[in-house]
Amino acid sequence: MAEAVRARRGKGRSDDHRSGDRLFDRKLDHLPPEARWREWMHRVEATIFAASEPVTREVLARVVGKNCSIDLLIDDIREELHGRPYDLVAVAGGWKHLTRPAYADAIRAAVGGSGKTAGLTQLEVLVLMCIGYFQPITRAELSSFFGKEISRDFIGHLRGAGLIASGPRSPTAGAPYTYVTTKEFLLEFGLDTLRDLPDFEALEDAGLLSKDKLLTGDIMPDFSAGQ
Known part of the structure; x- marks a missing residue:
């Protein structure tokens, strides 16, 4: 009996997860094209910012859909980061926020060597x-x-x-x-x-x-x- 209850609970959590995944709106068809693109950019940048490891194309497709051009989104984000002390860099098969080399000495002076x-x-x-x-x-x-x-x-x-x-x-x-x-x-x-x-x-x-x-x-x- 207890095993049956746990099984139903586990199934419920799994169903909730799948349902939540279906409810997540990747296409954003209700938004005007410019606002939709801006939201996709924010999602991509937030995902990369929050990750401790390089984020792959497959992972990013989970938040913007497979038909959206990840490369163009990255290009537009990098354009907006121009002049900032950090950038989005393609590394180890994904993308990661990295500080620009020009600030390496300042970072070492503040926190010592890293990596x-x-x-x-x-x-x-x-x-x-x-x-x-x-x-x-x-x-x-x-x-x-x-x-x-x-x-x-x-x-x-x-x-x-x-x-x-x-x-x-x-x-x-x-x-x-x-x-x-x-x-x-x-x-x-x-x-x-x-x-x-x-x-x-x-x-x-x-x-x-x-x-x-x-x-x-x-x-x-x-x-x-x-x-």
């Missing part, structure tokens, strides 16, 4: 960069790049920060683990996808990175403080 990358050494950043460009990559290959051993503890630190994860086993002898970057890596470095990494040839042309130096372990003069 996982704030405490990374130069070597850790360079190892992450190599994994980003050459993934999946083994620890031995990373050690070869840098001309010194990249220890298991070193890799474990980057994994513990959520910036890398284990990839497929390498087809080389012993089938060692490979490593790949994560969604958290994209978020921390402000990238939407790995395609947004700076073009390797452009970095070489700018003198910021040399593949030959990577392969010979001559990328930086001193890593003594790296591990």
Whole structure:
């Protein structure tokens, strides 16, 4: 008897949720076009503002409907944010409110460093960069790049920060683990996808990175403080 009552109560809550979802007006056909668009903009911005993680296109479609252009809404919101110290940025497969780089020093002065990358050494950043460009990559290959051993503890630190994860086993002898970057890596470095990494040839042309130096372990003069 008690189980039947709980079942009916549970069913009622489920029905209420579905009913509430049906009652939520996404189309807003009763509003004039300009007012309808403005309300959609507000819904999108509020949803992104309230979220702790990047908000995907699929999530935003829940508040404006699948036939509404999310990209155009984002463009109009960003236009209104022009001149503000923050923006809506495409990152890690969704959109997120982020402060503009010009205010990084002011934020650090007020609250100190933020994010996982704030405490990374130069070597850790360079190892992450190599994994980003050459993934999946083994620890031995990373050690070869840098001309010194990249220890298991070193890799474990980057994994513990959520910036890398284990990839497929390498087809080389012993089938060692490979490593790949994560969604958290994209978020921390402000990238939407790995395609947004700076073009390797452009970095070489700018003198910021040399593949030959990577392969010979001559990328930086001193890593003594790296591990």
